[in-house]
Amino acid sequence: DTGVSQDPRHKITKRGQNVTFRCDPISEHNRLYWYRQTLGQGPEFLTYFQNEAQLEKSRLLSDRFSAERPKGSFSTLEIQRTEQGDSAMYLCASSLDWRDTEAFFGQGTRLTVV
Amino acid sequence: DAKTTQPNSMESNEEEPVHLPCNHSTISGTDYIHWYRQLPSQGPEYVIHGLTSNVNNRMASLAIAEDRKSSTLILHRATLRDAAVYYCTISGGGADGLTFGKGTHLIIQP
Numbered sequence: 001d002t003g004v005s006q007d008p009r010h011k012i013t014k015r016g017q018n019v020t021f022r023c024d025p026i027s028e029h030n031r032l033y034w035y036r037q038t039l040g041q042g043p044e045f046l047t048y049f050q051n052e053a054q055l056e057k058s059r060l061l062s063d064r065f066s067a068e069r070p071k072g073s074f075s076t077l078e079i080q081r082t083e084q085g086d087s088a089m090y091l092c093a094s095s096l097d098w099r100d101t102e103a104f105f106g107q108g109t110r111l112t113v114v
Numbered sequence: 115d116a117k118t119t120q121p122n123s124m125e126s127n128e129e130e131p132v133h134l135p136c137n138h139s140t141i142s143g144t145d146y147i148h149w150y151r152q153l154p155s156q157g158p159e160y161v162i163h164g165l166t167s168n169v170n171n172r173m174a175s176l177a178i179a180e181d182r183k184s185s186t187l188i189l190h191r192a193t194l195r196d197a198a199v200y201y202c203t204i205s206g207g208g209a210d211g212l213t214f215g216k217g218t219h220l221i222i223q224p
Contacts, residue, residue: 004157031208033209033210035214040216042201042215043214048211091158093158097208101146101148101205102160103158103160103212104160105157107156
């Protein structure tokens with residue numbers, strides 16, 4: 001297993017377009033997390049899943065943001081009607097289960113909205 | 115979430131020990147202290163975590179104050195590869211919803 005994989009690594013999109021990012025967690029990791037990181041700041045928690053169940057979504061930044069994990073394996077994060085302020089690094093992480101204190105992060109998807 | 119305070123940056127020399135402080139005065143009795151680091155162009159990487167007792171692993175040591183309001187990450191012998199942003203974060207257990215501040219930018223001089 002090569003760790004948490006994110007695709008694409010970079011995405012440039014025009015304002016107003018929709019974008020979708022994919023995250024493949026480490027096999028058998030039940031927890032999956034999405035974070036956003038802007039320049040000079042630490043990662044900001046967005047949402048997380050236990051298998052296919054989304055346990056927390058109140059910290060998604062707006063209703064333009066949504067995430068899914070339909071089969072409890074890979075996850076997608078969608079941003080609709082992108083704005084320039086959405087430009088950031090989007091990070092995915094996974095952990096084995098609720099007791100596991102170690103989260104493994106992917107390398108992120110860097111989004112640039114022009 | 116308990117808030118953490120860390121120095122913006124620290125500098126050390128290669129092969130010397132480094133002590134990275136973190137204040138978390140609002141920590142609750144069941145909160146864990148986690149440390150992650152982020153190398154340039156990488157996602158964060160787990161370093162260590164603890165609850166009350168000092169902890170050691172292959173990467174570092176974690177010294178936790180008796181009142182748990184502060185902790186110190188200790189790199190025993192820094193290398194150039196340890197240059198990164200180090201984040202101290204608090205959670206109720208597990209890795210759920212970790213809240214990262216700006217962290218400490220550690221600079222290692224050869």
